Amino acid sequence: MENPIIELHGLTKNYGAKKAVDNLSLKISKGEIFGLLGPNGAGKTTTILMMLGLAEPSAGEVIVCGTNATRHPIAVRRKVGYLPDSAGFYDNMTALENLIYIGRLNGIAEREIVSRAQKTMEMVGLGAEMHKKAAVYSRGMKQRLGLADLLIREPAVMILDEPTLGIDPAGIRDFLHLIRQLSREQALTVILSSHHLHQMQQICDRVGIFVEGKLLAEGNLETLSGHLFGKDSLVVQVSVREAVAAPEVLERQLRGLDGVNSVVTTANIWELSCHTDVTPDIVRLFVQNGLNVTCVHKKEYGLDEIYHRFFENNVKKESFQWEVR
Numbered sequence: 001m002e003n004p005i006i007e008l009h010g011l012t013k014n015y016g017a018k019k020a021v022d023n024l025s026l027k028i029s030k031g032e033i034f035g036l037l038g039p040n041g042a043g044k045t046t047t048i049l050m051m052l053g054l055a056e057p058s059a060g061e062v063i064v065c066g067t068n069a070t071r072h073p074i075a076v077r078r079k080v081g082y083l084p085d086s087a088g089f090y091d092n093m094t095a096l097e098n099l100i101y102i103g104r105l106n107g108i109a110e111r112e113i114v115s116r117a118q119k120t121m122e123m124v125g126l127g128a129e130m131h132k133k134a135a136v137y138s139r140g141m142k143q144r145l146g147l148a149d150l151l152i153r154e155p156a157v158m159i160l161d162e163p164t165l166g167i168d169p170a171g172i173r174d175f176l177h178l179i180r181q182l183s184r185e186q187a188l189t190v191i192l193s194s195h196h197l198h199q200m201q202q203i204c205d206r207v208g209i210f211v212e213g214k215l216l217a218e219g220n221l222e223t224l225s226g227h228l229f230g231k232d233s234l235v236v237q238v239s240v241r242e243a244v245a246a247p248e249v250l251e252r253q254l255r256g257l258d259g260v261n262s263v264v265t266t267a268n269i270w271e272l273s274c275h276t277d278v279t280p281d282i283v284r285l286f287v288q289n290g291l292n293v294t295c296v297h298k299k300e301y302g303l304d305e306i307y308h309r310f311f312e313n314n315v316k317k318e319s320f321q322w323e324v325r
């Protein structure tokens, strides 16, 4: 990876005999949305605290924007915005006043502070509600205000710890969409910690799977599923209206396609395991054989399957409580 914005080298944190983080090495590039994924106690928060220079590693080092976070925590915190799972605001002040106050504390010049705060409120979708008291803000709105609190300081990296906790499903969707949009528009690097598989899947470019302080795997979904499911990384299911007169002929033709590993058929449904996506070729063969295709379904292995595969292979299932929504 060229010019990573965050580098962890052999990062380790011991609490007595407990290894909260165990020899973690990882690089994250500028503009990337990276998900720290793992069950309670996996070491996500401890890793974040070390990235912010708030916890001292027992071994290894963290470099953020070229600066050692342990040796220069204040310099690093100027570049990194951190949103804890619940951000606090002054309830008796409006949201905009809260933001202006935060801007002032962070040394933003008085002549530009109001316009910058207003612009930031617009950016996080709270333009119409900036004059409401923080006390009446919903949990989802507070998290947006939390984002505004980070953005007004123009960070290079945002670290969000379980940011969607307690937000309703529609609010979660909007919030995740906003994070992605901000990251893309401003080339902002975002690190999200979560144990919500589906949410991570929606926005992360790459995820790291943590269990018991160890990074078991990292990559994008395609890479992870490729590692875990080997050659069968994709399943294409084709439904036809009528029974196939000579199934063995069609089966032979399908198996002959470059990319298809195996073919299974039950009634009028054909299921093909593939290592590359040859869906158009598959459908073409059905049509050339005079068959009426009623449905084509492509299934790629998602985080759910990746998680469960890790459990089967690496850890005792009963050790953890996963939240699978």
Ligand SMILES: Nc1ncnc2c1ncn2[C@@H]1O[C@H](COP(=O)(O)OP(=O)(O)OP(=O)(O)O)[C@@H](O)[C@H]1O
Pocket (backbone or CB within 6 Å): 015, 018, 019, 020, 038, 039, 040, 041, 042, 043, 044, 045, 046, 047
């Ligand atoms: N200050 C501390 N003293 C002792 N042990 C700690 C301390 N902080 C964390 N731990 C332990 O380190 C391990 C990792 O904790 P951490 O909070 O980093 O996990 P996590 O993945 O963030 O979990 P969660 O999703 O519950 O926040 C846990 O076993 C925890 O009990």
